[in-house]
Amino acid sequence: MNKKIWSLISLLLVGMLLLAACAPAATPTPEATEEPTQPVVTEEPTPVPEEPTPEPVEPTEVPMTELVVWADELRAPIIESLGNEFAQEFGITLTVQQLGFGDIRDQLAIAGPAGEGPDIIIGAHDWLGQLTANGLVAPIDMGGRESEFLEAALTAFTYDGELYGVPYATENIAFFCNPDIVETPPATWADVTALAETLEAESGGAVTAWSIQTNDPYHSFPLFTANGGYVFGLTEEGYDPTDVGLDSPGALETAKWLEDMAVAGHLKPDVDYDVLHTQFESGAVACIGTGPWALERIRTSGVNYTINPFPAGSAGPGKPFLGVQGFMVSAFSENQLLAQTVLMEVFATSEFMTGMYEADPRPAAYLPVREAIDDPDLASFAVAGADGLPMPAIPEMSSVWEAWTNALVLTISQQQSGEEAFMTAAEQIRTLISGQ
């Protein structure tokens, strides 16, 4: 809703208050005239003919060289300082407004159509399904500079054949192992089982090989891909919502493996993020899968760690989900070409991307910066995510998480066989997508 409208409503209320406050003292006027017929107020405003309504943004309000950027608290300061420093050369001022990362997506849907929105947002590639379905972002023209970016990152930001974002960083989980417990990280998931047996026998059950968050399927994806399982089938045109793969043979193989691990007592239910990390940091678990967001916590705990690619299964190495962050242009911006210019001329430069990397270290999507990563941990993350699959951005993904989580919980807590649980999950997802 337009801010102006809200201001007007409040003004109106204040006006009414004043009117009431200034009402005269009671003057008895008993002369009740005949039923003063109250005006009928149900009249619907007559529909205005279908004219393309102009956006309620007064061009005079914003100087033409000012662009509004929405960014989260991690990245807003660096865009504000570094971005502006470069943009000034072009005579552009970037006004950075700070929002919570998730709020950027939600608020854009409200502010964009009302003409109050930003010109540029920072966001994640998996928002694209929702953003394009709602017509909130505009395609981007890289003008032939595609080769300067990580291909997987560009693929992630491509939706229905159009590129919608300039990627700046990638994010994926990797396989952390404690070298004090296991010298060489297990190469296959079968090795993980064997390692669990050895470690538990040696330690009397106090130490085991591997653990996972019970109610977070995101972290379990590399297990499924290792055996050829998938969530949505990947075609040339992107993910296919009619091809749900949680009951594919590869996925059921993984489900069976999880079930066996649980039955053998190697895998405990009801593990959450904190429990998982406490187990790893206290040396109760040799290996876990986690992302760069946990790096600081693990470093602080003082535990020794190595960051490795995921173990392999019958179909090859486990591939994690790849998340890509980048800049997008609002379809409701009055300055779309200018915003694109800023993206390509100011943001897509080594200086800016390096600045972003230093302010918020994560593997860059801009190749000159990605190849120059000097942090060995981040380099390892980049290696682990080299074959990562972009997290599906199609809106149907919202039907997946709960069903998948439940299947994982039911399998690990041994309330259902892995096969049953994942067959059900796939059926649930198909039901939810069809809406019937």
Added chain:
Amino acid sequence: MASNIREAGGGTPLASFLNSLPSYLLRLLGLAVVDGLAIWLLYLLIRDQVWPLAAAVAVVTLLVNAVNLTDRLYPLRWMSPALAIIILMVLYPILFTVYTAFTNYSDGHLLTKAQAIRRIGQDRFLPEGGLTYRWAGYRSETNEIILALVGSEGQTFLAVPGEPLQEITPESDGIGAFDADGFPETIEGYTRLQMRDILPILDSQLAPLEFGELPDTVKIKSIREAAQLQPRYVYDEELDAMVDQMAGEIYYADESQGSFISESGRVLSPGYQVTVGLRNFQRLATSPALRGPFVQVFGWTIAFAFLSVATTFALGLFLALVFNDPLIRGRKVIRTLLILPYTIPGVLGVLIWRGMLNQHLGVITTNMVNLFGWAPGWFTDPLWSKAGILLVNLWLGFPYMMLICMGALQSIPSDIYEAAEVDGASIWQRFWGITLPLLLVSVGPLLVASFTFNFNNFTVIYAYNEGRPPIPGTPTPAGYTDILISYTFRLAFEGGRGSDYGYAAAITFVIFLIVATITLFQYRFMGQWEEISENV
């Protein structure tokens, strides 16, 4: 004191001024200002096609005018701001929710039709064989803008709006020497635009221009490139359809779906909002979610709400009775401590309990394992999960019950107890015969309200375990601790193709009807206690 009375009598200069003619005119002026604001607001709302809010504002404005101009409605004058706020802040949201239940408002259908047409109309494409150029801009004294275009084979053209492209060579016809990129450094009568000159006018002045002759006009594509772009979709008012200029397909507006759909069934994004009649309700009625664990979820919802009220009330009443006894020392301190859980935000309270009950690290669980060698699966076992939620909700809810019971106990006259004692009634008889019935008279409505609140207590359920543990083999995801609102929340926001606000509103409406019915029966039941109190 005396002056206060005089003021109330209306004899002060202020009061007489308020009754005078200038003041009447002043008030009329004030009303005119308010009306002016309202009309401006209505104009904006109607332009943005926000019909429901426009209707609400119109109602409020008419009301205010009626109240201020009609002497008969005089007493309403002081209430009018409150009435206006009630209409805009309470009534309007409720009516809007009901209205939304009859629309397709959801992801993919957030825009109005006009906005969707505008958005789809922004798409452009390069026709087959369409040419792309690099460009430089030049501006004349009279602010006319022309481009120099450099094609892929290196030729340079001069592009003027409305005229065919003209190939140019350096140092001829007023054209200066070419720079390294192939652009003329000077053109007679024009100055070359630098990056800094271009950027401020890029979107407002340059982007709408079409250089060259139709149909092969060249438009600016980015800061470096221009191309023979064509609009991809053009809205045809006659057909009420978007016509695909590239593939020739026609996407007709389907007013029942709120989308542009072609004959082959392809749908354009984004769609737009339309009213869909009872479709959301039909979808709910035929939802597989209703065939599945609905009865189970509904049963637990009632049980959860009832048990939450019963346990919190029992504990609260017990503590209120105990600390009502003046013989207990330090009761003020203890009472204060007991109220503490009430001051902690519910979500935080639940999260703390989650931590304490955690199967691997939780204080409670680890201590139970140490002492008894066993601890319940607070989050994995269906029954113990329910018990855990009731326990947490008891902790969150008993201080409130204790507070209201303490207050209500004061209102029971002590002579009844004395009479009972004379008659030889035991403590139990006094409790069941006097305290409880009389307490329920005053506390009863609050218990009903508490039931209604817990019936929709999404926060506790979601914060505790998101409705899990899961029920195996259900047609849509469902958990043992799911209540109606958390179960259906998932249907509307975590299913299908994203958030569906229309469906959510329909579900809310149905749940409202259920809660309202139950509440009505409870008030009937409570009415019986009223009769008792009248006989005392």
